[in-house]
Amino acid sequence: MKANMQIALLAALCLGLALVPLSGSTYLVYLATQILIFILFATSLNLLVGYGGLISFGHAAFFAIGGYSNAILLTTYGVPVLLALPGAMVVTAILSAIIGFFCVRLTAYYFSMLTLAFGQLVWAVAFKWRAVTGGDDGFLRVAVPEWLATPSSFYLFSLLVVALAVAVLWVVAHSPLGRTMMAIRENETRAGFLGVNTRLVQLITFTIAGTFAGLAGGLFSMFNRSLFPNSAWWLQSAEVLIMVVLGGIGSFFGPMVGALALILLNRLTLQLTEYWPALLAIILIVTLFFFPNGIAGLFGSRPAPGLRDERGEKSDA
């Protein structure tokens, strides 16, 4: 698809989505808000996994950091939301740069292990730092400003924020920086020979991805009006990774479809089974074995060539 064609489609989609509150169904508005937030979350991870080739198992850490930062700024310090949300992004950016600094020093499997370990560290801190985060009782009664108090107003606000954020991520993915990320994913050594500071580019990718996950988390803290340490737990990281894979790794819009599909499925099965993780596992296994290119692959979008290589040759070459 041509780039400006994609933009036009996306703009039309946003306009269409702005009409959702006219349906008059609070449930629909609520569901649509949740989907929007997870679309941003999944798209931010896709920048890292799909474009950067860095498989993070701890992306929820940044979602939680952004969520808690936003909740604390709003509630504990009474900061207005238009400052609290960017503030939460700054906090997440700083922490993801610090964590990223250590993670991008490692390649392949080590990167995955380390992101998971740091994710669990963030969970442990949220769990134990009772005075600030509320511990396992959760951070309750997040002070949502009055102009965002109704489901419709919050939905429209989320739509605006998510649309802007996704647009920024699109620009990043299609910028020279995005191309450089892909070059490093394809062949780190060769990219290095061309004069690219591979580690710095990976760190920037990691930080951008983390920051936008933080923004999604910030929105989520207001949407949910509370936040629990579980938002940093590895299951949450896995869920968003599954959204990316289900939608199609490396396709820019695939993970959005993945987020939509997984949330709808969760809603539909909520009454039927309490074993969501097992169901998630089965969806994941079926996707891995039978639809390796995800939903996007079904519609002819092919994954990035590096993802089809024989293992080992890509990272070691």
Added chain:
Amino acid sequence: MFGAIQFLNGLSYGLSLFLVAAGLSIIFGVLRVLNFAHGGFYMLGGYVAYEVVRRIGMEHGLFWVAVIVAGVVLALVAAGIERFMLRQLYNRDQIYQLLFTFALVLLIGDVVRIFWSTTALSVSFPPELRGAQNLGFTIYPRYRLFLCVVGVVAAVGLWLLFQRTRWGRIIRAATQDREMLSSLGVNVPMVYLAVFAGGGALAGISGALAAPALALRGGMDAEIIVECFIVVIIGGLGSLWGAFIGALLIGQLRAIGITFVPEWEIVLIYLLMIVVLVFRPWGLFGKKQAGS
């Protein structure tokens, strides 16, 4: 005051951790698959042992039957997973293998929830190892001393297996060059199957042995796998010696942390990991990776 008791606590914890991390490291060394489900295998081993003990009791050495059953069950589970599923993913990008083993974690977690609910369960100490032993300088629980012995025996046993037997030679060769090994007439898929099953058995036995020392509950799979990851990040993936030293270091740090900064001991472990990462990103005993 950090004394003999704390040191022994750290030692027994570290040596038990080695048992789990060794399986993870060996599987990675041969199959080049990072098995996220290793923590799930460990947890399942604990629950299988609990179930056997609940049914047949643990007097007259029956606890050891439970431990062996846990090992056998997990070896079979692992073998089935390797033979029928994992094998098909070897030629795919690593993300598919990672996600597959992650799916196993979710599945095993829910299997445990279905059969044993989410309440914490405990297994009592086997009768022959109840009570405490006078060591001259201190008195220490027998079961924890036993865990230390098991850890050391396992380390020596694995070393002998790898360095002194035909099987060990084949496994070491498989980590080096599987095409060459295959050309020499070795059934490489069989080696993979055996190694994955063996790693599963190690995790199952570790879980069964850990059951009396700590409560069985959901989430223990996440805790153990994170600690195993830290062990192999510190020690170097695929290095048995690295896993041994890494596990001992973490055991001691945990003991120190529990004494001086209770509740936050985990932070010390992360600090150790960060220090190692800054100075030796490939681990204390790992090989420097190409391109890094």
